[in-house]
Amino acid sequence: MEEKQSLWAFGTRQVVYAAIGAALYGVFSWLTNIFPLPAAGNLSFRPAVAVLIFFGVAFGPWVGLLAGLIGTYLGDALTGWGLYWNWSVGGALMGFFPGLAMGMIQEYRSRRSITLGIIYGAIGIAIGMLFASLTEILVGGIDLNTALVGYFTPAFLGNLIVTIILLPILMVAYQSVMASRGR
Amino acid sequence: MFVTWKYRTRDTFIQRLDPRARLVFMACIIFAITLAQIWDIRLLLPLFVLAFGLYFMARIEWQDIRRAWIFITILVFFIVGLNALLAGRGGPTAVLVEDSPVIFQTPTLYIPLTPWSMTITITVVRAFFAVTQIVRMLTMAALAIVIPYTLDPSIYGVSFRQLGLPDKASFTMDLAFRFVPTLGRDFALTVDAQRARGFELERLRGGILDRLRRLAPLIVPVTMGAIVSGEEVIDAMDLRAFGSRPRTWLRQLHFELRDYFYMGLGAAIMVGYIAIRLSGHGEFWVPDFMYRLAGG
DSSP: OOOOOOTTOOSHHHHHHHHHHHHHHHHHHHHHTTSBOTTOTTOBOOTHHHHHHHHHHHHOHHHHHHHHHHHHHHHHHHHTOOOOHHHHHHHHHHHHHHHTTGGGOSOTTSHHHHHHHHHHHHHHHHHHHHHHHHHHHHHHOOOHHHIIIIIIHHHHHHHHHHHHHHHHHHHHHHHHHHHHTTO | OOOOOSOOOOOOHHHHSOHHHHHHHHHHHHHHHHTTTOOOHHHHHHHHHHHHHHHHHTTOOHHHHHHHHHHHHHHHHHHHHHHHHHTSOOSOGGGGOOOSOEEEEOOOEEOTTSSOEEOOEEEHHHHHHHHHHHHHHHHHHHHHHTHHHHSOGGGHHHHHHHTTOOHHHHHHHHHHHHHHHHHHHHHHHHHHHHHHTTOOGGGOOSSHHHHHHHHHHHHHHHHHHHHHHHHHHHHHHHHTTTTSSOOOOSSOOOOOHHHHHHHHHHHHHHHHHHHHHHTTOOOOOOOHHHHHHTTO
């Protein structure tokens, strides 16, 4: 694996990892789209969100952005739900903000790095889901209460729980993989 | 467990259109409805008929799309119901009119062990707003749902490139679509390997934490395996000087007359609806017979 690159670099490495992140996010979303979140009729339980946040944290904001943008559509397309631009942009923001933590992380196994990953992940989830929920006011004609109670709150809490539990496991595993590859 | 695309080759007018023309048309109609904030059902119904006309022209087999429609129907009625329950209004301020005749009102409902109570009131305005909202949401759903069933996964990259997306971002899209079957196969292999170690995928039920705990042995190895194999792809692409100059694409898309007509129709609808809105029309509208039916 290559040495750490600049936060804003977008070369071959970022293209490949953004594509892998998008494909993983899409496939894992497709696998779990059948589990609806409690209290939200159109939102599903997505452990894949932890993978998206991890790709942002490990490979930077552009990788997170593209993985979220394309991966959200892939998950919906594999399930057969169609193309919903605002949720794809929400997914992109959810991947972008955790990417800003990449420059501050040296050792993925350390408590500090994991905490940083979770904090930036939470920021990404909050901004991404808030964007998607609020744009539903324009798209679906819902009011602010419904957007916040029916969409944002369950999406934010569900994704945050997933991130808190799975992101540390992924970060520790990634550190081991890097060590075994001599990086 | 195989990951399969919903796309099938069909000899239909919709699939003969250039994918760029279809994406542009869909964007125009969605902008016509959402940016212009059209809430008059007399303006929404023609778009509803157009969207479903195009949907039926795509000739998607019912057994393929049934589950998606069930999901969308539940979503639409859930959101409309929740909207009515929480606030009884949505986008347009006209729905806030409180002197509309009442069709139905529940007695005051007290929430046990709390000081809270609520009364659900369905007025003529709220009821017709729900109908308008359903028409609006189904119009956009009919346009969006056909895309994965009728757009070849191998031409997303070139379509977005020729729509102006940068080369690397378009290639990321292309590559992501190609990785999906490989990662689906890797996931199936991992499931088999974990089953051989006693992992029980069938018992993937219970609370959220329990589900997560059981999914980790599947998600982590597949993710790490994909990252490791990604290094080989990076090396192969670097050896071929990826990104050193503008990329050429094997397939080139060319607009035909019907594509220009299709995009022109979409653009005309969008401009027309925005003009209607700017001229002061397109607000939420309730037909008089609704008031007469309610005795108002």
